[in-house]
Amino acid sequence: MSSSEGENVLVGVIGGSGLYHLDNLTFLKHVNPETPWGFPSSPITICALPSGTKVAFLARHGPGHTIPPSSVPARANIAALKSLGVRAILAFSAVGSLREELAPGDFVLPTQIIDRTKGVRPASFFEGTTVVAHAAFGDPFAMRLVRWLEGRVQKVLDSAQPDEYAVEGKKPQVHTDRCIVCMEGPQFSTRAESKMYRMWGGDVINMSVLPEAKLAREAELGYALIATVTDYDSWRENENPVTAAEVFKTLSANAKMSRHVAAAVLEDLNAAAAQGDLLTEEIGSMKFSIMPRSEQQKEEDRKKLSYILPTYFQ
Numbered sequence: 001m002s003s004s005e006g007e008n009v010l011v012g013v014i015g016g017s018g019l020y021h022l023d024n025l026t027f028l029k030h031v032n033p034e035t036p037w038g039f040p041s042s043p044i045t046i047c048a049l050p051s052g053t054k055v056a057f058l059a060r061h062g063p064g065h066t067i068p069p070s071s072v073p074a075r076a077n078i079a080a081l082k083s084l085g086v087r088a089i090l091a092f093s094a095v096g097s098l099r100e101e102l103a104p105g106d107f108v109l110p111t112q113i114i115d116r117t118k119g120v121r122p123a124s125f126f127e128g129t130t131v132v133a134h135a136a137f138g139d140p141f142a143m144r145l146v147r148w149l150e151g152r153v154q155k156v157l158d159s160a161q162p163d164e165y166a167v168e169g170k171k172p173q174v175h176t177d178r179c180i181v182c183m184e185g186p187q188f189s190t191r192a193e194s195k196m197y198r199m200w201g202g203d204v205i206n207m208s209v210l211p212e213a214k215l216a217r218e219a220e221l222g223y224a225l226i227a228t229v230t231d232y233d234s235w236r237e238n239e240n241p242v243t244a245a246e247v248f249k250t251l252s253a254n255a256k257m258s259r260h261v262a263a264a265v266l267e268d269l270n271a272a273a274a275q276g277d278l279l280t281e282e283i284g285s286m287k288f289s290i291m292p293r294s295e296q297q298k299e300e301d302r303k304k305l306s307y308i309l310p311t312y313f314q
């Protein structure tokens, strides 16, 4: 049993590059559950919204950004959030743009993913166990949650003051129904790769959405990515390819807008998660994804998996 069970926090926020804390929330405590997959990237901050509703915040790369994308303990992160009672995750991420119309400062709510990670990240809770499962991942994000977010995020960006724009004079926009490429990194893409991703139908690129989204699906959590554009990657003919310095220029403005978005949606999202309607696709989705119990399944593996899926492995 995890030390943090019983917290009853329904919404978890994962902060990416530049987003290491949320604003205007009352700090309640830190919890650091040791899961069967180890400890999360950082202790999880439990904080209260003005109404008293609790939310959990986790910094993907650690509070001082010490964990590179390939080493993020994604299984522990997702398992730890689940152990707190979390049902829905809002994950923020800095992304490069593969399309002219997706400009630095813009927000993107992707609905598809192309996996360009290299197999070095553990990508399943079932890996290394005697239990086999095949989660459905055709729609990799919680579509109802994405649709629920669209208008709300747009409203927040519409109310941004000009001095909050990431790029002077450029009002941030929200883009939906886009495809994110997840690459291994840590180096950025070559020009040739960047152009190839465009031909494949990629719209934005990061190094973080996988295996996070896959693991959230296996744990039956609703997961949506709020991607914030920092750069144009490396596909533009007459422009310099992306550098970390380029990314840093827009990180803090994007993080500020991300905090506004979180402040605007968390209360309603908690209510929707409590009610259940928003997450009907995810809850119960693993029931027929797990191969039926056999004598060869080890009891210790079933116990391990009960940490994320107690309904099926009690």
Ligand SMILES: CSC[C@H]1O[C@H](OP(=O)(O)O)[C@H](O)[C@@H]1O
Binding pocket: 015, 016, 017, 018, 060, 061, 069, 092, 093, 094, 095, 206, 207, 208, 209, 244, 247
């Ligand atoms: C700082 S540039 C590359 C880095 O930024 C993104 O991080 P996150 O998704 O956590 O915001 C990207 O995935 C890379 O890890």
Ligand SMILES: Nc1ncnc2[nH]cnc12
Binding pocket: 094, 095, 096, 097, 183, 188, 189, 205, 206, 207, 230, 231, 232, 233, 234, 242, 247
């Ligand atoms: N161009 C890019 N490629 C991969 N990850 C990123 N994160 C921010 N910009 C990125």
